[in-house]
Amino acid sequence: MPELPDVEYVRKRLSRWIGHGRIDSCKVHDARIVRPLRPSAAERALTGRGVRAIDRRGKWLRISLEGGGFVFSHLGMTGWFELARDDAPLRFERVRLTIARGRKLARVAYVDARRFGHMRVADEEVAAWSSLGPDPLDDEIDLDAVLARLAKWKKRTIKDALMDQRLLAGVGNIHATEALWKAHIDPRTRAGKIDRKDLVAIMKGVRWTIDRALLDLEKGDAGAKDPFVIYGHAGKPCPRCRTTLVKTQLAGRTTTYCPGCQK
């Protein structure tokens, strides 16, 4: 379930498993994932390469290789990295990396049921990475720059704008929904109508929902219970004002909000 917190969690795990290791072998089970490279070309490009760093920006991961070059990885809707216990492929495994660190081997599997995720092996930074907006977890946000962008969108809703990766990197449907609830702002508000005070509240909301999600993931009991306050809770009472939460469609995505306290 990757939005920013999930990808950050994956980054931490990957760093632990393969940081400063060497890619001993690479096996691509599904050609779609490494397009436009052919599986054999991707495997050849990665085998034997040292790993220098693993970073995240928004929902993208970047593995920097010794001697130059990168693997950019986007998890799509259902992508995930798992540590495998042996050589048998996991369910929906698409790529396997065997990492050598000293005498130890780590079997790192990329698993992705729907296959919307992909990896790109590249010598240079790719546009998908460099055109991302500021990352709300890592970067200082220039409020004036964000406001200037929002002002140009007369018709677009603030909810849709928040999911635009050029505005802020990493916010998706769930966390846009949760952040706007926290900020008391109606998701249907036109982006251009958002003022500085609103934006400050939204940014607080974004950090609030990201921090909560990250904490849940690191506790390790994710999936055990529904961690969201209003996402997916249409028809139930608002936890803040008890008004019944409603859902609507915004830019093609289901959006939940409280008609009582989100203005």
Next chain:
DNA sequence: ATTATTGTTGGTAG
């Protein structure tokens, strides 16, 4: 059987 799902991209129409 039907509908929904956390994301992105490419086509089309304006």
Next chain:
DNA sequence: TCTACCAACAATAA
């Protein structure tokens, strides 16, 4: 060139 909308990608769960 910019904006807005929608279908497509694919596999599951309710």
